[in-house]
Amino acid sequence: MMSNFPISEVRRDFPILDTKINNNNLVYFDNAATTQKPQSVIDSLSNYYSSYNSNIHRGVHHLAEKATEEFESTRETAKSFINASSTNEIIFTRGATEGINLVASSYCKNFLNKGDEIIISEMEHHSNIVPWQMVAKENDLVIKTIKVTGIGELDIENFKSLLNEKTKFVSVVYISNTLGTINPVKELVKISKDAGAKVMVDGAQATSHKNVDVRDLNCDFFVFSAHKMYGPTGVGILYGKEEILDKMPPYMGGGEMIKDVSFEDTTYNALPYKFEAGTPNIGDVIGFKKAIEYLNTLGRENIYRYETEIRDHTWNELKKIDRIKLVGTSDSKIGIFSFYVEGFHYYDLGLFLDAKGIAIRTGHHCTQPLMDKMNLDGTARVSLAMYNTYEEIDYFIDELKKIISK
Amino acid sequence: MITEKIQKEIIDNFNMLDDDIEMSLNYLMELGEGLEPMDEDLRVDDNIIKGCQSKVWLTHTFVDDKLHFLGDSNTAITKGLLSLLISVFNNRTPEEILDSKLFFINETGLCRFIGTQRSNGLEAMENKFKLIALNALKNG
Numbered sequence A: 001m002m003s004n005f006p007i008s009e010v011r012r013d014f015p016i017l018d019t020k021i022n023n024n025n026l027v028y029f030d031n032a033a034t035t036q037k038p039q040s041v042i043d044s045l046s047n048y049y050s051s052y053n054s055n056i057h058r059g060v061h062h063l064a065e066k067a068t069e070e071f072e073s074t075r076e077t078a079k080s081f082i083n084a085s086s087t088n089e090i091i092f093t094r095g096a097t098e099g100i101n102l103v104a105s106s107y108c109k110n111f112l113n114k115g116d117e118i119i120i121s122e123m124e125h126h127s128n129i130v131p132w133q134m135v136a137k138e139n140d141l142v143i144k145t146i147k148v149t150g151i152g153e154l155d156i157e158n159f160k161s162l163l164n165e166k167t168k169f170v171s172v173v174y175i176s177n178t179l180g181t182i183n184p185v186k187e188l189v190k191i192s193k194d195a196g197a198k199v200m201v202d203g204a205q206a207t208s209h210k211n212v213d214v215r216d217l218n219c220d221f222f223v224f225s226a227h228k229m230y231g232p233t234g235v236g237i238l239y240g241k242e243e244i245l246d247k248m249p250p251y252m253g254g255g256e257m258i259k260d261v262s263f264e265d266t267t268y269n270a271l272p273y274k275f276e277a278g279t280p281n282i283g284d285v286i287g288f289k290k291a292i293e294y295l296n297t298l299g300r301e302n303i304y305r306y307e308t309e310i311r312d313h314t315w316n317e318l319k320k321i322d323r324i325k326l327v328g329t330s331d332s333k334i335g336i337f338s339f340y341v342e343g344f345h346y347y348d349l350g351l352f353l354d355a356k357g358i359a360i361r362t363g364h365h366c367t368q369p370l371m372d373k374m375n376l377d378g379t380a381r382v383s384l385a386m387y388n389t390y391e392e393i394d395y396f397i398d399e400l401k402k403i404i405s406k
Numbered sequence B: 001m002i003t004e005k006i007q008k009e010i011i012d013n014f015n016m017l018d019d020d021i022e023m024s025l026n027y028l029m030e031l032g033e034g035l036e037p038m039d040e041d042l043r044v045d046d047n048i049i050k051g052c053q054s055k056v057w058l059t060h061t062f063v064d065d066k067l068h069f070l071g072d073s074n075t076a077i078t079k080g081l082l083s084l085l086i087s088v089f090n091n092r093t094p095e096e097i098l099d100s101k102l103f104f105i106n107e108t109g110l111c112r113f114i115g116t117q118r119s120n121g122l123e124a125m126e127n128k129f130k131l132i133a134l135n136a137l138k139n140g
Helices: A007-012 A039-052 A062-082 A096-111 A130-139 A156-162 A185-194 A242-247 A282-298 A300-319 A346-355 A368-373 A390-404 B004-015 B021-033 B076-089 B094-099 B110-139
Strands: A090-093 A117-121 A142-146 A167-173 A198-202 A221-225 A236-240 A258-261 A266-268 A324-327 A336-341 A361-363 A379-383 B056-063 B066-073
Touching: A039 A062, A039 A282, A062 A090, A062 A236, A062 A282, A090 A096, A096 A130, A096 A167, A096 A198, A096 A221, A096 A236, A117 A130, A117 A156, A130 A142, A142 A156, A156 A185, A167 A185, A185 A198, A236 A242, A282 A300, A300 A324, A300 A336, A300 A390, A336 A346, A346 A361, A346 A379, A346 A390, A346 B021, A346 B076, B004 B021, B004 B076, B021 B076, B056 B076, B056 B110, B066 B076, B066 B110, B076 B110, B094 B110
Parallel strands: A117 A142, A117 A167, A167 A198, A198 A221
Antiparallel strands: A090 A236, A221 A236, A258 A266, A324 A336, A336 A379, A361 A379, B056 B066
16 A cells, blocks of 8 residues: 655655666665755755854854854754753764764773673674774673574574673664664663663664664664765764763863863863864754754654555565575565575676666675675665655666566 | 787777667676686686675686686676786787786776776786786796
């Protein structure tokens, strides 16, 4: 059944969708890598630079005042968006990756001791693996990984068996960028907390598709990126519970994060500024607010309902093609389809689809350990967003069939 | 430059495809299929060209002062690109290979089709041919 999602209006808001690629209409199916931007986000960037560009905080002049106000209002909007308790819990970063690095570096380096254990999962993106490896190496910590089942779900029993009194930190992905699996993060958080561990959720693939309520999840940290939810690149948010962030030392030194500096000593600024050294990415933070507002206006329940319909359509059509082998077939998933075709390399497939204007991603999707586990060196990946249509999916399926019969 | 003639032939062949990207990809695929087969036991890590996104293997023999190349790739399009390079460099002396400048890549517009990331891989392939030629010259 087709929902009454205003797809035509939504598509009109994204100017790039009218682009022609090799004389074909662009079909953009690489949304898990980055989403396209609505006109309101693009306009807000242009408007900032053309009418009130200024450095924020501390300035006494009109432009500084206006820029600060807009910048801080994104923090307020983001707080409501994920239902945080206070704007002190909203730290601007360059993206989800920086948020994870910040916590690994500031929290784990200072509050974990030799031999303590960190649990991640086999389906993590490299950005939720490497920062933990770095801190583990430096501080003699142990990393354990939750197994992924054949259909691409986390093995909860395996997770429980990994927990013990040494487990101090758990960091798991909400929605897998390779498999599309929506993990039961609320349950995972509860299990972790019952075992006495702090928990971080990597929400990079979640916030554009699902409602996120950090208080309901009860996670200690939550990270996400603006560019994967219709906002600008180079901005992300680290959410952390205030009482924990308060105890954590700064991650970088510089301007903005200080209260008093002398050559003898420096006292640090309060939250959230103590984690925001240097001039931030002002324009893009301001643009980010428009992206959140765009999602709020449509309503994420409506978006999720429509995206589930186009997910099901894609899934049904892909299943009909014998040679397509899907990787990640949990019922609990968003419209991310990783697959391979026997006898046709994913790299060739990506090039032939591009000739038809269809943008997909090919390779290991920054999840090499997961690929190794599945005995694959890569896949083709289609990742859908709210502006994709049934027509685009049908066109893709037709072209896919033609290409693989070459 | 002795490889000028073959490079001009490649350009002429691509010009007949009218800049159609799909036809160019099909043509590359056909070229790859026509490549002299490489034995499975030569597709080993020692023969892999690093810097390519897809796997590319290249091996050679050096007889009567001429280099003979055998290559393969796990992807059809890259194999097509490799076959073009082999057609330019095959059965040449090391001096001729080192003296060659590859101009067909730009003039066929192949760069536009294969993108920057992939043309880096093409550069890695070209460098490998030249390195083999250099070693052959040094070691005889």
